[in-house]
Amino acid sequence: MTVIQGENLTKSYGKTLALDNLTFQIEENKLTGLIGRNGAGKTTLLKLIAGYLKPSRGEINVFSHNPFDSLQVSANIIFIDNHMAFPTAFSLDDILTEVAHYYQNWNAKLAHGLFDYFSFNPKQRHGSLSKGNQSTFNMIIGLAARCPLTIFDEPTSGMDSAVRKDFYRALLKDYLEYPRTIILSSHLLSEVEDILEDILLLRDGTKCLHQSVLELKEYALGLKGPKQTVLERLKGQEILHTEEFAQGSLYAVIKNQGLTSQQFLKHEDLELLPVSLEDLCIYLTGNAKGGIDHVFKQ
Ligand SMILES: Nc1ncnc2c1ncn2[C@@H]1O[C@H](COP(=O)(O)OP(=O)(O)OP(=O)(O)O)[C@@H](O)[C@H]1O
Numbered sequence: 001m002t003v004i005q006g007e008n009l010t011k012s013y014g015k016t017l018a019l020d021n022l023t024f025q026i027e028e029n030k031l032t033g034l035i036g037r038n039g040a041g042k043t044t045l046l047k048l049i050a051g052y053l054k055p056s057r058g059e060i061n062v063f064s065h066n067p068f069d070s071l072q073v074s075a076n077i078i079f080i081d082n083h084m085a086f087p088t089a090f091s092l093d094d095i096l097t098e099v100a101h102y103y104q105n106w107n108a109k110l111a112h113g114l115f116d117y118f119s120f121n122p123k124q125r126h127g128s129l130s131k132g133n134q135s136t137f138n139m140i141i142g143l144a145a146r147c148p149l150t151i152f153d154e155p156t157s158g159m160d161s162a163v164r165k166d167f168y169r170a171l172l173k174d175y176l177e178y179p180r181t182i183i184l185s186s187h188l189l190s191e192v193e194d195i196l197e198d199i200l201l202l203r204d205g206t207k208c209l210h211q212s213v214l215e216l217k218e219y220a221l222g223l224k225g226p227k228q229t230v231l232e233r234l235k236g237q238e239i240l241h242t243e244e245f246a247q248g249s250l251y252a253v254i255k256n257q258g259l260t261s262q263q264f265l266k267h268e269d270l271e272l273l274p275v276s277l278e279d280l281c282i283y284l285t286g287n288a289k290g291g292i293d294h295v296f297k298q
Contacts, residue, residue: 001028003149003181004049008058011044011205018044020205021058026183026198031175033192033213034185036202037285042185043081045202046153049183050079062149078103080142081153082135086126092137093122103145105178111144114170118163131158139167143174150182156191164188168195189278199277203285213277220280222273224251229269241283253283 004026011019019041026032034042047053048060051067051074060067067073086095096115100106115122118136129137135158142152152171156164172195175182186192189199193213201208211219220240223230227250238255245251253275275283 002026003028003063005061006045006048006058007060009045009048009055009060010057011041011048011053012056018205019048019055022202022205022207024200024207024210026181026200028181029179030197031182031184031195032198032200033189033196034183034200034202035187035189035281036208038187040202040285041205042202043153044205046079046081046151046183046185049149050074050077050151052079075104076148077151078142078145078147078149079151079153080138080155082131082138082155082157084134084138084141088125088127091123091125092120092129095126095137095141099141099145103147105146107144107146110146110174111140114140114143117166132160132163135159136163136167139170143170146174146178146180148180150180152182152184154185154187156186156188164191168192171195189281190276193277199281201281201284208284216277216280218256220253220275220283221256222251222253222275223270224249224273225270226250233270240280241286253280 002025006022006024009019009022010017022045034045036042044053048055049062049067051062051070054068062073063076065073067077090098092115096108096111100108100111118140120133120137126134126137135155139152139155142150142155156167159167168191171182171184184192184196196213198210198212199216200210223233227244227248230250230252234252234254238257239252240255241253243251251273
């Protein structure tokens with residue numbers, strides 16, 4: 001079943017075009033990573049899905065409804081980001097008690113288990129938590145709510161690396177036990193790629209690609225060797241990235257068009273290297289100016 005369907009989705013803020021003609025769909029019970037550079041339109045897209053914003057053009061349907069001001073949709077969604085605010089009079093314990101009434105699938109055992117594991121003080125106020133602890137507390141709510149559509153917008157902001165690892169582990173374990181549709185926006189692709197099933201990559205408000213992580217791992221090949229040898233091998237290939245190194249060597253990333261490694265390894269000077277998902281996404285969403293090296297060449 002399709003949970004989210006966007007058709008020619010466009011969102012402008014005045015003259016700024018944040019999303020441009022985006023068409024995509026997300027199926028039920030998938031864990032999707034929403035990836036893109038700063039300003040690519042991730043938060044805008046998540047807010048359109050959650051019904052916080054109206055599209056300027058195009059259509060968005062969530063559970064077959066327009067999410068804007070839809071009670072039906074909001075009852076089935078939780079949106080976790082680092083702007084969550086709670087009544088200042090509430091302690092953390094009060095918040096957990098109150099939010100439990102909102103979410104049909106709320107799991108108090110999970111909420112309290114995580115709350116104790118992360119050593120929260122039940123009497124503390126949300127506003128007095130450190131930035132990382134606020135994110136951790138928000139994440140507990142996002143997981144324990146077990147909403148059919150769970151949206152995490154940069155959920156690990158401020159968390160230290162140990163807490164981030166615990167969060168990804170908890171997310172994966174709970175997702176495997178209670179499958180649901182989860183979208184996770186993140187800049188830290190290397191940290192999340194092992195738990196994601198699909199990646200929706202945005203570039204300047206447009207869809208760059210939407211594929212499974214397994215497909216993406218086969219998407220590109222890296223070649224390194226003497227510049228002239230690499231250049232010869234690049235003929236007819238779709239080049240995604242090139243980088244020069246000392247002593248005349250060149251590293252090139254090409255689209256894997258079903259080529260066997262043998263074709264490239266005939267030349268013994270040539271090294272075939274895997275391309276990480278993080279690097280691939282950087283190359284696919286890079287600007288055309290030749291990267292940071294370009295600044296130093298001017
Ligand atoms: N309320 C707003 N008013 C005007 N422009 C906005 C507003 N919100 C976002 N934008 C612009 O829309 C574009 C997309 O922003 P958005 O926050 O969706 O990107 P993002 O991918 O989430 O970025 P980041 O990774 O930096 O959080 C940016 O150019 C941003 O400046």
